[in-house]
Amino acid sequence: MQPSLSVIVYGRNVQGHLDESLDAICLDDPGADVEVIVAAVGPSAQRVAEVHAARDPRILPVALPQDTTDAAARAAGAEQATGRWLQFVRSKDALPPGAQRAVAEHTGGLPDSVDVLLFDHVRSTWNSQGAAGRDSRVLAKAGPAPVALTDFPGLLRVAPLLGNRALRAEFWHAHAAEFRAPHPSGPHGAGPEPPTDDELFAAYATLLCSTAVACFGHVCLDHRQLRPASLPPPTPEELYAQIGQYEDVQRLMAVSGAPAALRAALYDVMVSEWLRIIARGGLSEPLVREFFHRASRAAVAWRPEGHARPAGLGGVQRSLLEQDAYVKYRLLQAANHRQHKARSALATRKRKVRAKVGARVRDFRYHRELRRPVDPCLAVFSAYWDRGVACNPAAIAAELARLAPHIHPVWTVSAAREPLVPPGTDHVVAGTRRYWEVMARARYFVNNVNFPGAVVKRPEAVHVMTHHGTPLKRMGLDQREYPAVSKGFNFRGLLARVDKWDYSVSANSHSTEVWEHAYPAHYTSLDYGYPRNDVFYRAGAADILAIREKLGIAPGRTAILYAPTHRDYEATWTPRLDLASLAERLGEDTVILVRGHYFYSGAAAPPAWLRRSGRIIDVSSYDPVEELALASDAMVTDYSSIMFDYANLDRPIVVYADDWETYAKTRGVYFDLMEEAPGRIARTQDELAEIFTSGAWRDETAAKARAAFRRRFCEFDDGHAAERVVRRVFLGESEESLPPVVPIDERTPAPTPEEAAPR
Template structure:
């Protein structure tokens, strides 16, 4: 570890915006890695304060600079936090336990959100964020809080209007608190009951911040990586510490009573108290006498704090609640034992049924695989069985024209069956016919991968079309980026890649990246993306028709806003203030807003704006190529749609408000800021200025777009689908295929303005 220089934050001696307070003892030698994760990415407007408990922690902390607060051995975490806060100079405080880490980009993301909060709303005392968890064997496992945070979006609300935030994991490291707020309530947050162990004390303080806060803001990104230590490595929990858990919940109830907290949050806290108390009895190993006393105290608290008019949950949970309130510990234990036996029996029956069903399926599938492949059968799928779209759909359409003897069958999930064009032959995943069709098909075409269970028979042809030009790291290149690769099984991924016979590419950049990210023996087809053919074949009538369907009046400028997915977000929230932007641009402009398909199940945040007529939510509109044809310009961040849209030779504006964070957390193949497809806006003001003047379509924009097109639209010329069909399905040699038309000789579809002439 290199020697660190002194850093106190703030430019020119000004007060730092954020104090990162690392506190505690050097638990299992983890403090150094914690401080590395902070110091390696500490922004200029932040400072590091280490409240180091014990001489070992102090010796580890000294080389990192900042402010080191030495504390004697045995200092509790609550006291260490208080000592660190007392020496911190920041406007906001962020408490990070000595065993935890900060994910890449977390400090910058949190600071950016704090800046938004300070400029947008008064009275925000707490900014609540997501977190991930790591163990000795896993890294960065996702938490369960992203959905709750995403539902609040970019609003700032009091707890009374956001009761569900009490269910966010009660950690101090997943929230920043305003320093003045912390100091005002320091006694309530630090001078805690002696029976509280460190975990209980943190739970109390974390939830108390929400109860005391005037308003709360949220950030969907994970800003903390919690190290879950093996229970066997920790000191045993004493009986008094067990009872302190109930005391902490009662203290929170009293705090709510004093604060006159509305009924909603009080009911949520009551549910949490009852549920977590029973979970402690059920899951924790306690001596019988301690478990009985714990149950007794939890029962008294449940009766004492039961909200007026409260109704028990339905089902088994309701039975447990009644037994708790009755203080019926023997009955509760008997009920739990009987319930476990019933659950084990049902699980055994389900397992036997599943095993039998799997065996039957495997026997049928293997029998079908032994039969000759059907040379006239091609199976198509796109986006994990969402329907007929993207490159597979364009190939299927050209197949009907050039090779009508080959029958396409689509794999479509039951939920998406109603969206298929009438008459489309299809199968539903998991059905008997699904496995029969997959086994017999000569051709399997997908823009992602087929399931692991699909066998690569020697006489079948697997065609991987992909679904975008890669800016972000893909495949094996994601290994170095835990946020992007969480949950990925790279061995299984490579096994799927080994089934590919052909990989479609739109440009030399993609060809090189695919070969690096997905190393295997497939043949790269440098033929262009079939889905982009329409950008050269569509005429004025088609463009007018799409705009009519979307309700875009003639003469209005249509801007397509299509941001990409961020791995740290569970649901999509527009990064732009669309209401302000549409108001500034006026009646002459309509915004077509498309959320990423990963968020297809999320409720749209655009409902209010739709009613104004200035914004059209096109998140569920397919195909996306029609939206591109209808748009006068594209606004995106890092989405691969920019590479496709560039074929139209229309303006592209990159709204890159979080480029550094995205690049660090997701990983990228090139610096988009140095090689953009047009103008780059880093703030909404910059974007508004571009769109409110003629700068969005000026000569500088055209020059950047020309360079971008020459690099990334290399093989897209309107004949990609024909080349793929002739090469793969008709077996024609490369030299017999239609050559790629040079860029300068191509004629893209007319612009909306040209289409009205």
């Protein structure tokens, strides 16, 4: 059966990246209607291709000699491809999770008149991953409807890569000769970087020869930019070839009779790119001077008649380029740099002066308020660095209103989060005049993180640290041995803030011991449980059904909450699961609730039909998270502390630990989760899917592990934590008078969604 898409990975094994690129393809959605052709240039690439072909029957290796050009490698791969659409991917680049399926599905719905599908891409470097470019704006402006290039010349501004487009196979074969540049650039087979060859020309030629182009906002390519220092410096011929590439495209436009609007659009892109090369530095003066002269001749030769230069500095630079006025250009550049530096220095001085004056005014007002008496009925609440009403502080504030209504709570929030504060909640915006008045006069301070260091601890004030999770990862002073998280951290400042604590709320003995070691100071540990978890023992069937209805979970469906944590060793977020593929494996009766930032990255966004069907629901911004736990039948997480809270519900938990060793080594952990997990463990996505499809997620082995986990980490949580905190801290009651902790075997968690469903 003819596949929808042929992904053609071509070139040499550049700096060993081919292996990881094929790894991503092998692990990603084996059920997608896709074949993979590896046009492997040279022995190293051939060995990698053969190893992966042995693992994945979708991969077909094509062995090519070491001196094969990129254009020849693409052609060889295309000859073996049988898909209706083709995507050419350099051997150093990669496809994000779900990209293969997304392209295959989208092209399947396009009319026959469309020859090219343009989609978004991200850029990765040696020290960062997934940086978005500017193409998304152009693609969004073009819209999803097919369009002729002559009607939307702006598509020429999309990055000239072959990997960020899919080509109809018939179209490719019909125009293959036109897609090869008459003057390919770059030394073939030299250095660790594959030859630049004619990709730029081929990318533009695909658009110029097309009847219609469709645009797709999904990220379907990760374009890896190699570290410049790892590459040999460009030869003069390689540098000048960047002029020749654009001239070849201009010749193609002239031969095909392209309209003036297209030629003008390409001209703007071309000249902007040349000016960028001239300005970026790192090249010898004679080389840049000669590049300038050659670019000048080309700019004059190809400038469309009557084409207007842009206004401002860009227009002046173009004028100097066309005049071949290199000395004047350098003088302008130097003057512009000096002016920019002077403006930047002036702006910095102004900011410092404003900050200094503001700090002095703030300090004066704050210290004036500190001379006034403490208000014994004023309490300040904050959570997650002023994000709003949430977590343990919110649960304590709610119980305070019931047991001690004479105490007035005021929440501190950031300006950006103020619109999200519940109506009727007294609050102050951090840094404002009233904020410092409240901070000066309040008696009680409740937070799940530290208050700012500038806050003075008055003798009468009572500070309650509630924390916001049970620690698996190293915390406080225990982070000092792990540079991935501790580099540049001010531990002295941390201890100064910890010294203000009067009470530290704990959910279990493990946490109490960790806090005392990680935050050594003179405070009292309140081994009362986490107030935010009280709801897990107080919610009823009606509450759970109402939450599920609000989330749009259809009756009878199994809801899985997916809540991963942050990796300190990653510069940016990296998708760890292909949610679309997982949803397909789990079937129509399963809903995945995704708690995180994943749908804000095109690399992770599931197909629209999956979202419309309600099988994947983005709950990243849904609060409170405790409601998501109540609404779900099971949870998948990696190393997030949410697992400790969720265990109170005595519902299945599956740990997805694809990078446990790396996480444990770089972040530091207090115990081996692989030995003390709250349920089943998956190390790959296939294992994760198998755990659910086989029923292992809720079998006897999983239940036994969960029971041991609950006994250790849900020690004090019984539904009365907030009451104990309020009675002890705000009402001054003795320990003996507080409600005793209910033994775990005598507790009854909230009903599961299945138990809550009407019979």
